[in-house]
Amino acid sequence: MILGIGIDMVKIDKFRGAIKKWGSSFVERIFNPEEVKGISQGKMYYQRLAARFAAKEAVIKAISKSIPLSFRDIIILNRTNGAPYCSFKKDTKADLILSITHIEDYAVACAVAQKVQKKGLPK
Numbered sequence: 001m002i003l004g005i006g007i008d009m010v011k012i013d014k015f016r017g018a019i020k021k022w023g024s025s026f027v028e029r030i031f032n033p034e035e036v037k038g039i040s041q042g043k044m045y046y047q048r049l050a051a052r053f054a055a056k057e058a059v060i061k062a063i064s065k066s067i068p069l070s071f072r073d074i075i076i077l078n079r080t081n082g083a084p085y086c087s088f089k090k091d092t093k094a095d096l097i098l099s100i101t102h103i104e105d106y107a108v109a110c111a112v113a114q115k116v117q118k119k120g121l122p123k
């Protein structure tokens with residue numbers, strides 16, 4: 001059963017500007033080290049990072065704001081075939097389907113939540 005859906009779009013230029021302005025503290029506030037480690041410092045660096053930011057926003061929308069999560073509670077990684085997936089820190093468990101796309105100007109992500117559970121909340 002689908003419990004929620006979320007979508008988000010990020011403008012790469014704006015995102016790149018924020019990283020250049022605030023530096024590593026901005027990146028570290030949003031991403032976990034393992035997420036950044038998987039992205040090589042090439043021409044796609046800002047696109048792929050922006051896409052992961054969009055993915056986190058999409059996940060928050062999909063599982064609803066009733067479960068408070070910070071950006072770093074959400075971990076976006078890739079399977080060996082390249083497909084993105086999401087896991088969580090803390091005690092949140094969710095079945096989520098995630099899709100990401102990015103071009104030079106924009107990154108977009110969509111998340112579908114099928115099952116969400118957090119300790120202390122009714123199932």
Ligand SMILES: CC(C)(COP(=O)(O)OP(=O)(O)OC[C@H]1O[C@@H](n2cnc3c(N)ncnc32)[C@H](O)[C@@H]1OP(=O)(O)O)[C@@H](O)C(=O)NCCC(=O)NCCS
Pocket residue numbers: 048051078081082083084099100101102103
């Ligand atoms: C995977 C594929 C769909 C990506 O599409 P794309 O237009 O190149 O790139 P997009 O920006 O739309 O998507 C990239 C994102 O797709 C996701 N992705 C990669 N492999 C994936 C897979 N197997 N399943 C689902 N999503 C995948 C990733 O999240 C990737 O972004 P990331 O690497 O930053 O995490 C594409 O490379 C592909 O394999 N297509 C199959 C068809 C094909 O081979 N066509 C070529 C002959 S015409």
